[in-house]
Amino acid sequence: MEWSKLKNVILLMLLCVNIILLLLVGSQASQDKRYQAETRQAAQAVLEQGGIDFTLDEFPDDLALPVTTVTRDRTGEAGIAAALLGEVTLEGESEVRPRYSGPGGVAEFSMNGSFTITLTPGTWSLENGQDYESSSQACLEAMGFTGTLSDTEQTGAETVLTYCQSWEGSPLFSCTIRLHWQENDLVQVEGQRLDGSISASVTKSLLSTPTILVRFLAGINEGGYVCSRIDTMDGGYLLSSNTTRQVQLTPVWRFVTDTGTYYVNAVTGEFSPLE
Structure with a gap:
């Protein structure tokens, strides 16, 4: 057989093999999809x-x-306090639960990531055209916290917004932050965060x-x-x-x-x- 004809035969055989393989793969994918649907x-x-x-x-x-x-990593705790309270001073030498005070209030942090920041009324307030969610989001950005709003509660003059932390783009359910508003003033930020x-x-x-x-x-x-x-x-x-x-x-x-x-x-x- 001439080489040109032999080459064509070989190419045809390879084409047939590829078609068969594609059909097998497609059949397997179809079976997997059907099995998945049935399982669901x-x-x-x-x-x-x-x-x-x-x-x-x-x-x-x-x-x-x-x-x-x-x-x-706890090195950023002083920066978080300063972002909301202004220039802060460390009170005492406790590494377990350091306490920072500033012109806007006080902040305490724990080793497990929990914290409480108490703000003097007027330190962080709603500006013209702002609502609780936009102002709360701005506060969290100042703290370096990335998360999504998960709940809003209102009791009398108090409104509490709860945010769940995001880690590498996924929710970190163990870490939530609650922002407490008294009318137009943010008076407390507390919860738990993970930084590291x-x-x-x-x-x-x-x-x-x-x-x-x-x-x-x-x-x-x-x-x-x-x-x-x-x-x-x-x-x-x-x-x-x-x-x-x-x-x-x-x-x-x-x-x-x-x-x-x-x-x-x-x-x-x-x-x-x-x-």
Whole structure:
């Protein structure tokens, strides 16, 4: 056989092989997609049989977050106090719970990231055209805090806005900051924050979303909790250790229901209510 004809035959065979491989890959992808849809439907059916309505518009994708270890950095605490209170002075020599005072009030910080800043009325006030949310966001930016508004409460003349910290673009559910407003004046900022650098990051195999839903139902039943509806389901982090300089951020799913908030560990499947 002439070389030109042999070459054409070889090319045709290679083309056929590639077509077959593409068909196999497409068939496998189609089967995986069908299996995924069936698994999701089965998880929703199990929830409904357990008396829980899954009201989300879209079924969440599997979580893909690393288990992360963070080394705390407390060097910025004085700067945070100064950003709200003006030039501050350290009172005492306690490294466990330093206290700063300035013309705008006082600030105290703890080793676990919790803090309380009490402001003298008039130190931080609403300006013309501002609302509580925009002024609160400006306050958090001055503190170097990145987060999203999660709740607003109003009782009489007091309005409290709660923000959840973001870490590497994901919610850090363990760390929230509350801003207390008395009419036009911000009078207190308190909560917990994490500041530091990543010292380790490990990618682990996380449980699939359908498995997480089943673990959630099991946790509700085993704990004797009452729940009839899942309103939101979002992934993020919880601090697995909060008493040392190094803390671990563990991927979790947060369930906000009609009766409360619950977490399911995305690594182990452990169920826990919001404390």
